[in-house]
Amino acid sequence: MALIVNEIFYSIQGESSWSGLPFVFVRLTGCNLCCLYCDTPYAREEGSPWDMESVLARVKQFHCPRITITGGEPLMQEQTPVLVRRMIEEGLMVTMETNGSQDIARVDAHCIKIMDLKGPSSG
Incomplete structure (x- = not known):
């Protein structure tokens, strides 16, 4: 089963206790919320299917041991926990924004897990 991926990119983490460190970001498509202040509204619907091996191969091309899985809401996709487990088995440090x-x-x-709880006024 494929993951719907919005983008995979290398950047400096700007949030959490790892701010300032390089990470590979795997942005998955889909979100069950419509927050008014969302900084990635395009991730709700835009994306393309990737098989698990292609995602892992792309991530490894960056030679970075730190990965952030983000969205949208990554857990909207059934295969996200499988992806996380595979990355951990590969020796990568994985964070997930939910x-x-x-x-x-x-x-x-x-x-x-980095949890950003959304209140009723978020949209």
Whole structure:
């Protein structure tokens, strides 16, 4: 089963306790919220199907051990926990940004979850 990927890119982390460090970002498509202040509204619908091996191969091309899986809401896709587990098995440090609306229990315990809870006034 494919993941719908919006973009994969290398950049400096600007949020969390890892600010200032290089990361590879895997932005997955889809979100169940429509926050008025969203900085990536294009990630709600834009993206293309990638098989798991292609995502892993692209991530490895950057030679960076730190990965952030983001969205949209990454847990809207059933294969996200599988991707996280595969990355951890490859020896990568994985963080995942989530809006907290989806069950994180299915995500590998070694994944660092960064939860940004959205209140009713967010849209």
